[in-house]
Amino acid sequence: MRISPRMLIMLAVAALTACAGAGTATTRPVAAGKVDEAAINALYAKLDEDSRRFESGLALAGSGDMSAAQAETSAAMDDMQASAVTCETTPGCDGSRFVSAYDRLLRRSLQASPVESGASLEALADEPSRESGEDSPVIASLPAMQRTITLLNGRELADILVTNEAVKAGLEKWLTQYRPNLMTAYVNYQFMRYRMWPEYHKAGLPEALLFGMMAKESGGRVHAVSRSGASGPLQFMPATGLRFGLGSKDGFDQRFDPGMSTRANAAYINEQLNRLNGNLELVIAAYNGGEGRIGRLAARSGASSFWDPKIYSELPSETRDYVPMVLAAAWLFLHPERYNLDFPKINAYPGSIKLAEPASLAELTVCLGNTGNMYDGWFRTLRNLNPALDPQKKLETGTRLEVPVQLEAAYSSQCVSGRWVQLASELNAATASMTPSRSSARSSGSTNTYTVRKGDNLAAIARRTGCTSTREIAELNRIRAPQYRIKAGQKLRLPSCSGR
Incomplete structure (x- = not known):
């Protein structure tokens, strides 16, 4: 039996709209609470699984197996509805992902095969070409998502x-x-x-x-x-x-x-x-x-x-x-x-490590290399997750750092001992030797001067001059935190070790 394009579309739309309209009475406002990343990511993984299952059902329909196709698409959408309701009551879960998935699957079902001449998409799918979130039955059944959708995913932005x-x-x-x-x-x-x-x-x-x-x-x-x-x-x-x-x-x-x-x-x-x-x-x-x-x-x-x-x-x-x-x-x-944009899939579960040996963020970056296919290394991520730390400063044994969970095992195997630890230490020592210490600059009592240019700020001046910090420049020039206001033409005193 060869299924007609019209029958294929009707099957898919029926599964999507019937499921989307269910469950209204079970919803309730999102409860505040601690974000459970594992639970949230499990919901997202289930959403991906159900999306693939629905598309498999479309393939079965295309081959003529209507009974199996209806069972697969209906089961997939039942699961998606249940997950969407769970997402609504899970702190930190992004309900717009479920809306976007619904929208994509509806469009996918309509594009699976050309519509027969004379067939009306509006009659088959109740205007499926709308942007996701506009009068969507999914949104109607999940009112707690309304603000997320109407601000960015509703008619105004469309x-x-x-x-x-x-x-x-x-x-x-x-x-x-x-x-x-x-x-x-x-x-x-x-x-x-x-x-x-x-x-x-x-x-x-x-x-x-x-x-x-x-x-x-x-x-x-x-x-x-x-x-x-x-x-x-x-x-x-x-x-x-x-x-x-x-x-x-x-x-x-x-x-x-x-x-x-x-x-x-x-x-x-x-x-x-x-x-x-x-x-x-x-x-x-x-x-x-x-x-x-x-x-x-x-x-x-x-x-x-x-x-x-x-x-x-x-x-x-x-x-x-x-x-x-x-x-x-x-x-x-x-x-x-x-x-035609495909964002990379990231294993971003949060984790932590406790240093078994003294190390800086820079040294950890070297010994971790491209672990997890991170093509540009882990320096930015380590700094972002531990923003208060100087990346070149050796941290004491026992210091706890926030890292992606995938780095926990890599740290133990690559950054506690061995050739990469030795290499990282040598490179870090070389960097330290090229940077005069701030304490020696302060003890000498001598300073250099810097004339502020248009667009300058203390943080940029500190980076440019090498061995000082925003706080040191501010203290030396009696500039009040946290605004650190300066103006073009102003002369600042800097520690004598500054190199420009």
Whole structure:
């Protein structure tokens, strides 16, 4: 028996829509609690398994085995519905993944075979070409997901993507010259996700927005510092960071902490959503261009849209570029398959190690090599997960470090003893010998001077001059933390060991 394309589509749509409409009465609000990464990842793995099972059912239907096809597709979607409901009540679980999977499978079922002449897709599938999340029966049955979807995955953003050339241009940039940046940001984020995403989840904000902002701001480099002095994975200026609880503790700038900076970012976003009537684009613009400027423009012009010429034309080019790039990165995070984009699969379960011997993060990076097929090594990940540590400083035996779980066994086998440990130690010693000690500079009492240039900040000056730190320069010049304000033309005293 040869199955007709119409019958194939009807079978798939029936399985999807019947399942999606079930379970409404069983849902309940997401409960706050500790994020269980193992449970969340098990749900995601089950989602992947059910997706493959559904597609296997489509293949059976295509070969004419209708009975087996219906059993496979129905069972797959029953499981997906159950997992989606469980996700709703699991702290930290991203429900938009289930919505996207539903959307993809529905489209896959409609594309499995050409529709017979005269057949109506609307009649068969109740307008399946909608963006996922728009009046979706899955969303109707999972009301706790509503805010995640409507902010980024609903009609408003879909309309922007259809009509707005700026966002389309942003998509092209991420998919072409900035593609390496996007992929690096994704990898960095996956390893930090357990620290960052729970903060957004507690604030009721969508993960895709977090990723879009982080990708544009820092690429997931925790220690990123801009020319204007914005710092951290989400690039807080000192004053704004302090306003949202990011200060300095024991010499550590808390803007570099991925969890704390995400919490501050979420608080800022929610504050501005309330202030700007829930307009996401204006909120993103405020994050980049300043809430004062955006608020004044909106009030003076009477405009309520970022894209209104009364606002858009008055903004600097950086902000006009920033907003569509954030939206584009967020959209790609949700729908990579629509843009021929395949994000790498990352084993990002969190773990920890306790040093059996003294070692620096740099030494660990050398001895770990490309473990786990990490083509560019583990230096960035180790630094991101342990942001308060000097990467060149030897840490004492017994120091506990946060690492991806896959490095626990590798540390024991490669970094406790052996040839790679010896090599790492030799290279680290050579680096130390090339860097004059800060204590010798301080004891000598002598200093060099540096004239501040436009765009400088203390962190950049400290990196450029080699053997000093932001805190040392600040103390030497009586510059107050955490703002560390300096201006072009100002002469700073630096430790004499500084090399430029």
